[in-house]
Amino acid sequence: MHRKSLRIAVICLIAALALAACGHDAGEGKAIAHAVDAMPVRLDPAVAESPSELLAVNNVFEGLVRQVTDEGGGARIVPGAAESWDISPDGKVYTFRLRRNTHWRLHGRAADVLGKEARDAFNTFVTADDFVFGLRRAIDPATKAVGAATLYPIANAREIHAGSLPPERLGVKAVDAFTLEITLTRPNAMFLYALTQSAAMPCNQEYFEAAKGRYGLESKYILCNGPFYIYRMDATTRLRRNESYAGEWRVSPAAVDLRAIAEPAERLRRLGAENGVDTAIVPEAMAANRPESSVLLQNGTVSLLFNCASPSLSDVKLRVAMCAALDPEALGLARPLPGLLPENVRMGRQRLADLAPPQPGIAHDPERARNLVLELKEAAEPLRLICAPAHERIMRRALQQWQSLFGLRLRAGIEPLEPEELQERLRRGEYDVAIAELRSSSSFALQAMQDHAGAGNPMRYASDTLQEILRGAAQQQESAEAARAIRQAEAHMLQNGAAYPLMPAASRLLLANGVEGLDVSPAGDQIFFGRARKVG
Numbered sequence: 001m002h003r004k005s006l007r008i009a010v011i012c013l014i015a016a017l018a019l020a021a022c023g024h025d026a027g028e029g030k031a032i033a034h035a036v037d038a039m040p041v042r043l044d045p046a047v048a049e050s051p052s053e054l055l056a057v058n059n060v061f062e063g064l065v066r067q068v069t070d071e072g073g074g075a076r077i078v079p080g081a082a083e084s085w086d087i088s089p090d091g092k093v094y095t096f097r098l099r100r101n102t103h104w105r106l107h108g109r110a111a112d113v114l115g116k117e118a119r120d121a122f123n124t125f126v127t128a129d130d131f132v133f134g135l136r137r138a139i140d141p142a143t144k145a146v147g148a149a150t151l152y153p154i155a156n157a158r159e160i161h162a163g164s165l166p167p168e169r170l171g172v173k174a175v176d177a178f179t180l181e182i183t184l185t186r187p188n189a190m191f192l193y194a195l196t197q198s199a200a201m202p203c204n205q206e207y208f209e210a211a212k213g214r215y216g217l218e219s220k221y222i223l224c225n226g227p228f229y230i231y232r233m234d235a236t237t238r239l240r241r242n243e244s245y246a247g248e249w250r251v252s253p254a255a256v257d258l259r260a261i262a263e264p265a266e267r268l269r270r271l272g273a274e275n276g277v278d279t280a281i282v283p284e285a286m287a288a289n290r291p292e293s294s295v296l297l298q299n300g301t302v303s304l305l306f307n308c309a310s311p312s313l314s315d316v317k318l319r320v321a322m323c324a325a326l327d328p329e330a331l332g333l334a335r336p337l338p339g340l341l342p343e344n345v346r347m348g349r350q351r352l353a354d355l356a357p358p359q360p361g362i363a364h365d366p367e368r369a370r371n372l373v374l375e376l377k378e379a380a381e382p383l384r385l386i387c388a389p390a391h392e393r394i395m396r397r398a399l400q401q402w403q404s405l406f407g408l409r410l411r412a413g414i415e416p417l418e419p420e421e422l423q424e425r426l427r428r429g430e431y432d433v434a435i436a437e438l439r440s441s442s443s444f445a446l447q448a449m450q451d452h453a454g455a456g457n458p459m460r461y462a463s464d465t466l467q468e469i470l471r472g473a474a475q476q477q478e479s480a481e482a483a484r485a486i487r488q489a490e491a492h493m494l495q496n497g498a499a500y501p502l503m504p505a506a507s508r509l510l511l512a513n514g515v516e517g518l519d520v521s522p523a524g525d526q527i528f529f530g531r532a533r534k535v536g
Contacts, residue, residue, distance in 0.1 A: 030534045031255040032515065034527070035267045035280035039237055039260050043230060044216030045201035046138045046145040049456065051525065052237075052258060054441060057198045058526050059239055059256065060224040062247060064096050064131065064180070067196040067526065068519050075346055075443070075521065077192045078248055081126055081202065081225065082180070091187030091477075098178040101246045102126040104204055105229040109220035113210050126202060126225045128174035134203035135182075136167040147199035149450050152474035153188040189479040190446065193348050196526075197447055227251045227530040235260075239529075249531055252517065256529045262420060272512035278534060279511050281524055287508035293516075297524035298344035300439040300505035302391070304398065306497055309460035310432045312381040319497025321372035322433075323362035325405045326500065331397050337361060338504045340438070340452060340490045344522040345445040347479045352445040355483035359491035361500055366405060373406055383412035386425055387435035392416045394502065395435050426458040434458070437505045443521040446473060449486045453493065461498035 036052035048057045066080040082096035103124040111119045138145040139160050151157045155171025171183035184191060194200065207215075207223045214221045219230045227247060228239035237258040241251050259277055261267050264286050270276030271292065287294055304326075306319045313319055328337055339358025347355055387395045395414050402410050412433075417425065425431050436458070440448035451457070453466050466489055473485035493499060509520055509527070514536040519528040 028252045028533060029254050031257055032253045032279065032529060032532055032534055033257040033259055033277040034529075035261040035270070035277045036258045037260070037262055039233070039235075040258065042216050043222050043233075045198040046134075046143050046203070047216070048198050049146050049441070051439075051441065052260075054198060054525055055527055056230070056237065056239065056258065057201065058226075059228050059529055060222075060226045060230055060242075061198075061201040062102070062126075062226040062245075063200050063202070064098075064195050065192055066248070066528075067193065067521070068528070069521055070349075075193065075348060077196070080196075080247065081131075092184045094182045094184070094191070095175070096128075096131075096180045096182070098126065098128060098180065099246050100125075100178055102225060103244045103246075104207070105224045105242045105244060107229060107231075110207075110223055113220060114207065115210070118206070118210065122206065125177070127177045128180040129177075130202035130204050131180050132172050132174050133205040133208070134201055135172050136170050137203055137208075138199040139170055140167045145199050146454070146456075147197045147447055147450070149470060149474050150194040150197050150199055150444075150447055152471060153184045153186075153191050153194065155183045155185050158185075158471055158475070185475060187477045188475065189477065190348060190482055193444055194446070194474075197442065197444060227528075228256060231255070247530070251530050252533050253529055256532075268510075271510055277512075278515045279509060279518065279527075281507050281509050284506040284508050287510060290510060292510045292512060294508040294510045295518075295520045295524075297507045297509055297520070297522065298342045298504065299507055299523040299525070300342055300437040301338050301340060302435065302502045302505050303340070303438045304500040304502060305426070305434045305436055305438065305459050306499065307429060307432050307434075307458075307460055308462070308498055309429060312383055312432050315376065316496055317372045317375055320362060320495075321369040321376075321406075322402055323497050323500050324365045324369040324372070325401050326398060327364045327401060330401060331394055331502070333394075333502055338501045339487075340494060340499060340501055341445065341448055341486075342440050342523060343504060344443070345440060345448050346443050346522060347445050347483050350479065352483055352486065355480050356487040359487050359494060361494035362497065369405055373409060376409070383410070383432040384430070385412050385414045385433045386417050386422060386431045387414070388419055388422055389416045391435040429458075429460055435502070438499065438501075439505075440523050440525070442525045443523040445486050446470075446482065448523070449473070449489050453489060457498075459493075459498040461493060461496070463492070463496070466492050 040053040040056045042048055045057045048054055062081045064080055064082040065077050067075045081102050083099045085096045137143050139148055139151050139157050141163050148161050156165050156169045159165040173181045175181050211221045216222050219233045222230050227245050229242045231238040231240040239256040241254050264282040267280040271280050306313050345352045441451050442448045469489045473482050476482035515534050517531045517533045
């Protein structure tokens with residue numbers, strides 16, 4: 001018996017060594033830490049807005065379909081909560097068949113929100129009614145959903161969002177518990193991509209109402225159906241693996257920790273360190289000569305931003321004159337100047353730039369600038385110019401050109417600010433002209449343009465004409481037509497002096513040694529950790 005036991009032990013040891021030699025450490029079942037600018041505050045998909053909020057939403061919710069990025073940087077659609085779908089011959093009716101084994105993750109603290117009696121009777125299945133309620137709520141103007149306009153292809157969505165029809169008139173219907181029907185106003189080539197955005201995520205009405213206005217504000221007030229669920233929201237936001245998730249693939253990490261590290265230099269210092277982070281986004285220049293693997297993100301444009309709501313710059317003539325006065329060569333800028341949108345934003349699998357070229361801004365024209373200034377009734381108030389120290393030289397060159405052309409009619413002072421203070425001043429609108437990176441929150445071109453034109457844009461630019469152009473872009477049947485409309489909206493903002501693009505801005509997502517398998521969109525707005533691994 002002793003020899004038999006010994007043989008068994010030897011066999012087990014050999015098997016263990018063989019597994020080790022073959023790489024039994026596949027990098028699964030570990031926590032991955034990712035650096036974010038700030039902790040997410042609102043994880044309600046309808047109103048999530050900051051990069052960290054959108055990142056978390058993309059990992060803890062599952063829409064009808066999911067977008068993944070192929071090796072060439074293009075996007076393709078894969079099944080999400082819907083295992084399959086059909087499109088009617090006229091292209092207007094989408095019928096989604098939901099997975100019958102998808103559940104809401106009703107963990108301990110979240111279950112307490114319902115109360116014992118409701119908790120015991122709660123139906124955890126994700127059903128068609130959850131998508132009906134979620135879509136109606138997102139298009140309801142009272143919700144103020146950030147991405148509501150991406151849903152405009154749905155029948156009556158535009159009228160509902162304008163307040164002329166009730167949300168119940170939206171073209172969505174639960175045929176049965178696991179069949180959802182969505183009717184469009186007209187065929188739309190980009191509709192499936194619109195359904196990957198946060199505004200299209202499901203919402204359980206019973207749980208939402210039980211949260212009593214706190215939905216998404218704390219870990220216990222959010223109900224998740226994605227690869228992860230929110231375990232806690234404090235100094236670190238932890239996403240835990242959702243063991244009941246039923247999707248296209250098995251979820252690899254045990255958890256994802258979002259750690260607030262605002263300074264890029266500190267992110268680099270902590271990348272791969274003990275109790276540090278495994279992944280981090282830094283400016284491309286800071287990523288040069290780094291040994292880690294990385295993914296290029298073309299996610300912004302450094303621009304002169306004009307505060308259109310400022311009394312000093314409310315007159316479009318002054319803004320246009322200031323843009324026309326600028327000589328790119330004297331500013332030290334490379335030609336041609338970029339468009340407002342980053343180069344790599346997409347219309348599905350195609351780049352926006354391949355379907356429609358960037359629109360030029362206001363050309364250097366000193367005579368036009370002088371004539372516009374002469375039309376102004378009085379001299380401009382002293383202007384507050386703000387920028388990061390790295391951009392102070394460009395701002396001073398711009399100010400010299402303005403003062404040379406306008407003389408005493410334009411007075412201004414420059415305030416160099418550290419990045420956090422600069423962003424706070426932009427957020428509060430306490431500036432007249434700023435140089436800052438205008439980031440796109442989405443690689444989806446329509447959403448990116450809507451962000452720049454929406455109520456929260458730092459330029460405070462508002463125009464009924466602009467909104468009409470974007471509504472038309474959302475409802476175009478062909479992607480090429482939508483691309484041209486998006487470029488028309490871009491040109492409108494530039495020609496009205498809301499912004500003056502200076503140079504493209506790029507970042508890199510750095511991965512510590514052994515980290516692999518992340519699915520990253522071209523702008524870095526969607527980082528999916530479901531298939532990520534940390535080997536070693």
